[in-house]
Amino acid sequence: MNIIIVTGAAGGIGKEFVRQLKNEKGIDEIWVIGRTEAKLQALKDEFGDKIVPYAVDVTDDASMMAFQDVLKEKNPTVKWLINCAGTRALYKPGADxxxxxxxxxxxxxxxIAMCYICIPYLKKGSILLNVSSAASxxxxxxxxxxxxxxxALRFYTKGLERELKGKGIKITCCCPGWVDTELMKFKPDEVTPIIKLPGVTTGPHVAKKAIKxxxxxxxxxxxTLKVHRDYYLTKFLPGKVVLWYAEHIECDNVPAVDGKGIYT
Ligand SMILES: NC(=O)c1ccc[n+]([C@@H]2O[C@H](COP(=O)([O-])OP(=O)(O)OC[C@H]3O[C@@H](n4cnc5c(N)ncnc54)[C@H](OP(=O)(O)O)[C@@H]3O)[C@@H](O)[C@H]2O)c1
Known part of the structure; x- marks a missing residue:
């Protein structure tokens, strides 16, 4: 059985991967992963019977081991593994x-754990796509x-290229800048940084470019071209300039909130 696995599939960029790969040739099932069963079920309702929901919390050892058992039992060939699960940082000062x-x-x-348990099921011609960020x-x-x-995810992905060399597996790290998704929508009770969103793009665009x-x-x-440019600028500009740019041009972060940082 040939499958695609997408984590963080319920919304945002992950859902776009599912939408854009749902008619991929030679694929029997698309396993969609997230913590909220109802959202995963809604994907099945929207995209059809190829969608197989698995409620897995990638931060929970027991949940991941249970998923590892499913892989062992079904022994699929994972044609695409797309790791898109993610959460934003906590900006709130204090102890949570x-x-x-x-x-x-x-x-x-x-x-990284999802790669660890799925890589044995990737074969020649499979694709591993990890969604990191320009924040890396x-x-x-x-x-x-x-x-x-x-x-951490970007360096791990880069190292995998060497570790899996010769196996015929393609490995890509997707590095978006700002993307207009739920991740960027702060709840009213949250401490909200002022994010200027230069070069903001959309989930469908990020997924399309990453698949290509x-x-x-x-x-x-x-x-985007901006992110591509930033990657090289951060390599060649002095570290102090890069930090100043990151802090002041991309965001006015926590110091803008009550004049406090996360540790004050
Ligand atoms: N939006 C941006 O500006 C931006 C920029 C660069 C990179 N990215 C990265 O792109 C990826 C997708 O983000 P998005 O913007 O599409 O945000 P999103 O709409 O909030 O999607 C994040 C997904 O991750 C799932 N998730 C969160 N914690 C999880 C966990 N512990 N186990 C399993 N699934 C989990 C969420 O579903 P449940 O809550 O149901 O589990 C959700 O479907 C993330 O890795 C993010 O860091 C985003």
Missing amino acids: LPRFLATIRTNGVGN FQPLPFNNTYAASKV DARKGKSISFP
């Missing part, structure tokens, strides 16, 4: 440790855990 760590646990560890290009003061989670780049086996997928 689980929520604070959720960023690293989901974006970094969770997606440099540290992001005041959005620090998010940037750290994303650089992944088919070609490109190492990194840059959804």
Whole structure:
């Protein structure tokens, strides 16, 4: 059985991957993963019977081991593994440790763990696509855990290219800048940074470009010219300039909220 696995499939960019790959040739099932069963079920209602929902929390060991057992039992060939589960950083000053760590646990560890359990089922011709972020290009003061989670996933993905060399598996890391999804919509009771959203793009565009780049086996997928430019600027500009740009041009982060940072 040939399958596609998409994590973070219920909305935003992940849902676009499902929409754009739903008629992929030679695919028997598309396994959609997220924590909210009802949202996954809604994907099945919208896209049809090929969609198979699995409620899995990528940050939860027991949930991941149960999913690993499903893989063992069904022994599919994973033609596409798309890791798109993610959460934004906590901007709130104070002590909400689980929520604070959720960023690293989901974006970094969770997606890496999903690779770990799925890679044995990727075969020659399979594609592994991890959704990191332009936030992985440099540290992001005041959005620090998010940037750290994303650089973990990007470096891990890059290292996989070497580890899986010779197996005929294409590996791509997608690095979007700002994308207009739920992730960027802050709830009324949340501390909200002022995000200027330069170069904001859409989920359908990010998914389309990433699928195209992944088919070609490109190492990194840059959804926009701005992000592509930023990648090279962060490599060649002095570190202090890069940090100043990240802090002041992309966002006015937590210091704009009551004059406080996350640690004050
Ligand atoms: N939006 C942007 O500006 C932007 C920019 C760069 C990169 N990205 C990255 O793109 C990816 C998709 O984000 P998006 O913008 O499409 O946001 P989104 O609409 O909020 O989608 C995130 C998805 O991840 C799932 N998820 C969250 N925590 C999970 C967990 N512990 N286990 C399993 N699934 C989990 C959510 O579903 P449940 O809540 O139902 O679990 C949701 O479907 C993320 O990795 C994000 O960091 C986004």
